[in-house]
Amino acid sequence: MTSVPDLSDLISLSLLPPCIWREAAERLRSGASPAIVLTELLDRRAGGPAERAALDRRARTAARRAIDGGITPLPWSDPSYPAALAAITDPPFVLWTRGAPAALERPAVALVGSRAASPHGLAVAERLGADLAARGVVVVSGLARGVDSAAHRGALAGGGSTVAVLGSGADVIYPPEHARLAREIEATGLVMSELTPGTPPLPLFFPLRNRIISGLSRAVVVIEAGEKSGSLITARLALDQGREVLAVPGNVLSGRNRGAHGLLRDGAKIVEDADDILEELGLPISGAVPLDIDEKRDTAPFTHDSVLACLTPGEPADLDAIAERSGVAPARLLPRLFELELKGLVARAGGGRFVRI
Amino acid sequence: MTSVPDLSDLISLSLLPPCIWREAAERLRSGASPAIVLTELLDRRAGGPAERAALDRRARTAARRAIDGGITPLPWSDPSYPAALAAITDPPFVLWTRGAPAALERPAVALVGSRAASPHGLAVAERLGADLAARGVVVVSGLARGVDSAAHRGALAGGGSTVAVLGSGADVIYPPEHARLAREIEATGLVMSELTPGTPPLPLFFPLRNRIISGLSRAVVVIEAGEKSGSLITARLALDQGREVLAVPGNVLSGRNRGAHGLLRDGAKIVEDADDILEELGLPISGAVPLDIDEKRDTAPFTHDSVLACLTPGEPADLDAIAERSGVAPARLLPRLFELELKGLVARAGGGRFVRI
Numbered sequence A, B: 001m002t003s004v005p006d007l008s009d010l011i012s013l014s015l016l017p018p019c020i021w022r023e024a025a026e027r028l029r030s031g032a033s034p035a036i037v038l039t040e041l042l043d044r045r046a047g048g049p050a051e052r053a054a055l056d057r058r059a060r061t062a063a064r065r066a067i068d069g070g071i072t073p074l075p076w077s078d079p080s081y082p083a084a085l086a087a088i089t090d091p092p093f094v095l096w097t098r099g100a101p102a103a104l105e106r107p108a109v110a111l112v113g114s115r116a117a118s119p120h121g122l123a124v125a126e127r128l129g130a131d132l133a134a135r136g137v138v139v140v141s142g143l144a145r146g147v148d149s150a151a152h153r154g155a156l157a158g159g160g161s162t163v164a165v166l167g168s169g170a171d172v173i174y175p176p177e178h179a180r181l182a183r184e185i186e187a188t189g190l191v192m193s194e195l196t197p198g199t200p201p202l203p204l205f206f207p208l209r210n211r212i213i214s215g216l217s218r219a220v221v222v223i224e225a226g227e228k229s230g231s232l233i234t235a236r237l238a239l240d241q242g243r244e245v246l247a248v249p250g251n252v253l254s255g256r257n258r259g260a261h262g263l264l265r266d267g268a269k270i271v272e273d274a275d276d277i278l279e280e281l282g283l284p285i286s287g288a289v290p291l292d293i294d295e296k297r298d299t300a301p302f303t304h305d306s307v308l309a310c311l312t313p314g315e316p317a318d319l320d321a322i323a324e325r326s327g328v329a330p331a332r333l334l335p336r337l338f339e340l341e342l343k344g345l346v347a348r349a350g351g352g353r354f355v356r357i
Helices: A004-015 A018-029 A034-045 A048-068 A101-105 A119-134 A147-157 A176-188 A205-215 A230-240 A258-265 A274-280 A293-299 A319-326 A330-342 B004-014 B018-029 B034-045 B048-068 B101-105 B119-134 B147-157 B176-188 B205-215 B230-240 B258-265 B274-280 B293-299 B319-326 B330-342
Strands: A072-075 A094-099 A108-112 A138-141 A162-165 A190-193 A219-222 A244-247 A346-348 A353-356 B072-075 B094-099 B108-112 B138-141 B162-165 B190-193 B219-222 B244-247 B346-348 B353-356
Touching: A004 A018, A004 A034, A004 A048, A004 A072, A004 A094, A018 A034, A034 A048, A048 A072, A094 A101, A094 A176, A101 A162, A101 A190, A108 A119, A108 A147, A108 A205, A108 A230, A119 A138, A119 A147, A119 A274, A138 A147, A147 A162, A147 A176, A162 A176, A162 A205, A176 A190, A205 A230, A219 A230, A219 A258, A219 A274, A230 A244, A230 A258, A244 A258, A244 A274, A319 A330, A330 A346, B004 B018, B004 B034, B004 B048, B004 B072, B004 B094, B018 B034, B034 B048, B048 B072, B094 B101, B094 B176, B101 B162, B101 B190, B108 B119, B108 B147, B108 B205, B108 B230, B119 B138, B119 B147, B119 B274, B138 B147, B147 B162, B147 B176, B162 B176, B162 B205, B176 B190, B205 B230, B219 B230, B219 B258, B219 B274, B230 B244, B230 B258, B244 B258, B244 B274, B319 B330, B330 B346, B330 B353
Parallel strands: A108 A138, A108 A219, A138 A162, A162 A190, A219 A244, B108 B138, B108 B219, B138 B162, B162 B190, B219 B244
Antiparallel strands: A072 A094, A094 A190, A346 A353, B072 B094, B094 B190, B346 B353
16 A cells, blocks of 8 residues: 555656656656655756645645545555556556546456547447446546547446546546536546546646556547547557557548548457457457456466566566567567566566566 | 351350359360360250250340340450450350440459448449549449449549449340430440340349459459448459459448458458559559550560560469569469460469469
8 A cells, every 4th residue: 555655745746747757657667766756856857845845735735635526546556556557658646536446457448539429430439338338348438528428328328337537637527518427437437537636627638648548448449530539649559558459440431530440551450349349359258258357467476477487587588588488468568567567576678678676 | 356156156155054154264265266165065965966056046146136236245255355354264255245345445443332322332432433433444333223323323423434244134224224324334334244135134143243343353342231242242253363352441330331341351451532442453543544554465465474474484383483573463463374374375284383385
């Protein structure tokens, strides 16, 4: 569990500009405490003790506001922080969550797409959401108008749980007409944000938010995306994170699907129904999907980790070699190695190699 | 040019059951005259001179009916018989054509799909037909309801020419409401059939007809096809013939596109507009497409043929080796070799190898 000072320092880190998040994450992964990382970064910014004190105050205010709003902060260092998200290069330092945390224990798939979707796009999002949820897969999306909200609604209709990741504080529901949907989501799933409670929905937050949507998920399914859709950002982030990208085809005359069809040209798997997604992820296409396998593995003793077991302490190995020895697919390997790095069990050895400590 | 007895014998061969067409084609390719092939086949059928005389009568009747109906028979042995079609394993012995034969000199693309197409499918067929025709590509289809007729109409609207291949005699327009469309097609393109004039549109003729649609074309584009669509037969024939297969995506909820999406899963290129087709075929995507390159090459002295040039007489070579030496893509190579075989310049040497004679 995270100590209170750690939580406060992690919140403070999250209040620093996004451009230094990745560096902060690397320092934390290398074993430095949040307090030390914060000190190092602030020293460089010449803000000094005054900036530190201001950040502390804002962090305490955020924590207090969270308590008042029924929001639970889930710091990166917490064992129940989602392992898939912890494995990306720039995980949120703190997730502010409202709802049922058990939703994070199941395999998740992101359904993303156009805010101005066609009736076909909305119907597909809703059906995929329902069918995935009915199989026990958590549906992740962004609570936006159009495809996002249709996917959430579908998941609820399918009797499953869904996670909405916001580009504003977890208590600032945007668009406002989705307030009731957000409440319904919280009953069995989660509304979450990396932004402190009360943060307004500013445009700059949405691309950042997208990395969380893909980071929580094993796959991102793009349902309707034009050529410059934000969903394509999510798809690119998903590929960077080693996740699967799939796309639903559609009308070729409206221009609404140029982005999704572009993904298909680039090799994304075509999705007509939920089975296509489950099959691609190697999940059972009939019956309920088991609890997230990676998540369960994460709670096992580290010495029994299949990736760790194939590394000899002090002998660096590259990804291909580790993939071959462990039998873990390269796309899944990098996140696993990041997890192990975060636990201080492996370190980077240069040239893309990893070494067991 | 074909002598009159040859034409009559080729017509007679076409009146034999389809199950022996391939064998007859192989004998003709090996250099046997139509009269000899006909005699050989009839000897085996124990029909004897009576059957031969009956076939002759029917052939003469067909030729006479063709003259009355403004239909021109184009036998396989004629230099203006389309080279691409001549290269398939079971080319029609005679094409009965009505219209402008110059349409056979341009590169052709088949647009095929559902008879009960959605408004989206019809609009796509019409747009692709118009855009291909405007670039000088001949649009080939089957004059059926739905996608076929939309493709023909689009080609005419685009100011180009189009070829309709029928599953009945060239003078038996089916469905009857397309009689006027057929007349419009003939003004700049062709209505054609391998069936003798007056043949009614029987179900068994349509799958056979499909091999002509793909055989005339460099590529087959499937626009809307359910899981058991006849267009999938055409697509499979196209692959067998070494032609490209492309597919237009669409609605995933209606079931109308399960066949087309299946082709995309299997590696067919995705088509959103005519440029996608031209690009796949290596044709210029701006400006008019030149006369068919294969056609022009066919009239060049055979000794300058790039495929022939890389074969040493008497030394069999397999497809991979020929492709490597000639620089001709394997998919294009087989039709070329069939052409050369038809000209008596190469022969099959067993084990899928070819030898220059």
